[in-house]
Amino acid sequence: MPSPRVLLAIALSAALTASCGGLDEEPVASSPSKKPKKTAEAVKAASGCDEAGDGFESDVKLVRCLTEKFWAKQFKDAGGTYQPIKKFIAYRGNKAPSAANCAGEKAEPENAFYCSDGHFIAYDADWMKSMYRQIGDSAVYFVVPHEFGHSVQAQLETEFKYNVKLELQADCYAGATLAGLVESEELELEEGDDDELIANLEAVGDPTDAWWEPDAHGTPEKRMNAWVKGFEKGVDAC
Numbered sequence: 001m002p003s004p005r006v007l008l009a010i011a012l013s014a015a016l017t018a019s020c021g022g023l024d025e026e027p028v029a030s031s032p033s034k035k036p037k038k039t040a041e042a043v044k045a046a047s048g049c050d051e052a053g054d055g056f057e058s059d060v061k062l063v064r065c066l067t068e069k070f071w072a073k074q075f076k077d078a079g080g081t082y083q084p085i086k087k088f089i090a091y092r093g094n095k096a097p098s099a100a101n102c103a104g105e106k107a108e109p110e111n112a113f114y115c116s117d118g119h120f121i122a123y124d125a126d127w128m129k130s131m132y133r134q135i136g137d138s139a140v141y142f143v144v145p146h147e148f149g150h151s152v153q154a155q156l157e158t159e160f161k162y163n164v165k166l167e168l169q170a171d172c173y174a175g176a177t178l179a180g181l182v183e184s185e186e187l188e189l190e191e192g193d194d195d196e197l198i199a200n201l202e203a204v205g206d207p208t209d210a211w212w213e214p215d216a217h218g219t220p221e222k223r224m225n226a227w228v229k230g231f232e233k234g235v236d237a238c
């Protein structure tokens with residue numbers, strides 16, 4: 001039985017071969033992992049995050065808790081203090097409550113976002129749940145850590161000239177978060193999670209490589225590249 005990491009590497013090299021330049025093209029190491037492999041299936045562990053991770057709502061709560069725990073440790077290890085987000089708001093489609101307004105703007109359907117003005121994360125639960133159903137549980141283990149990546153950027157006052165750089169760094173942070181949680185045995189990856197991640201990035205990546213656009217997030221290939229960089233090399237590589 002091939003390990004998902006090997007499959008991931010193969011899928012990635014195909015994706016990279018197909019892509020033709022732009023911002024940071026960093027080749028991804030395709031060496032097979034020696035560790036037994038898994039991806040984002042949560043297992044209840046002695047994490048202090050008391051959720052079973054056995055369904056959409058539970059997975060969302062669990063990944064939020066684990067992600068903040070991960071960053072609290074990262075900040076502490078670096079001599080800093082992580083500031084937990086103030087709110088974690090689920091809304092439904094275009095019926096977002098005013099509490100989810102960010103800088104006066106109403107939350108849009110089919111989105112998840114971090115708002116620095118208020119230091120909170122909000123997400124369209126209907127949209128995320130449909131991805132969860134169609135793609136698998138990995139969807140929330142990608143989207144939620146990505147948004148927390150933005151909350152970390154806000155705390156570190158990270159700025160880039162192009163939005164796409166912030167987005168790809170948030171993807172990298174999301175990969176590093178997952179790897180850290182797997183390492184600490186708070187998450188266990190399962191076979192097929194890499195395919196789910198690829199499907200998720202196909203769904204949320206930009207259809208074209210207009211990386212200079214203010215709302216650019218990067219193509220699926222670039223986003224995958226960034227996520228894997230974080231997963232394989234950790235936060236410092238982001």
Ligand SMILES: [Zn+2]
Nearest residue numbers: 146150167170
């Ligand atoms: Zn983002």
